[in-house]
Amino acid sequence: SAVISQKPSRDICQRGTSLTIQCQVDSQVTMMFWYRQQPGQSLTLIATANQGSEATYESGFVIDKFPISRPNLTFSTLTVSNMSPEDSSIYLCSAGSGTEYGSYTFGSGTRLTVV
């Protein structure tokens, strides 16, 4: 399975600002994903990052708030825009293929606090 490096690991940001999170995979992967985990909650899929085309967003998430880039098969970024305290969460990227040899793995997460 792929090994994923994610940064920053944590940040404290002022409301109204934006933060870009980076995710680097050690091998080429077709599928990359971004998840949000609100305090004490499970993981919720934000979007699928598609290489060479616009990301596919899940219900309740929009591109203006969470723009995503996927310039190649090993790298993706998620930006949390115009942040409010409600955006305080752990954000995780994931990659994989849903098969035994490519089962989904996760980056170490970005713990975001908005003040």
Next chain:
Amino acid sequence: GIQVEQSPPDLILQEGANSTLRCNFSDSVNNLQWFHQNPWGQLINLFYIPSGTKQNGRLSATTVATERYSLLYISSSQTTDSGVYFCAVERWNTDKLIFGTGTRLQVFP
């Protein structure tokens, strides 16, 4: 969409005890994985188990796909087993992993 429910939501054990965590899902799946989220937030992939039984040390898992549930067994629990356990499923032809509600495990010495 598919519903993924886990039970119990919380579990408190003394070191050395055994436990069984359950994951029920509402539709057919082609992928099921169990993860452990440690207290630092990192998600560790425990098992890829869309069907059948697997064992890895003190942990084992069984998925009965026809009855839409999976079980994770932890034997001789240790304090390092503490954290949140998630099952996650992927429906056929969706290429998306959907997470369950989680079980928070605390193991005390």
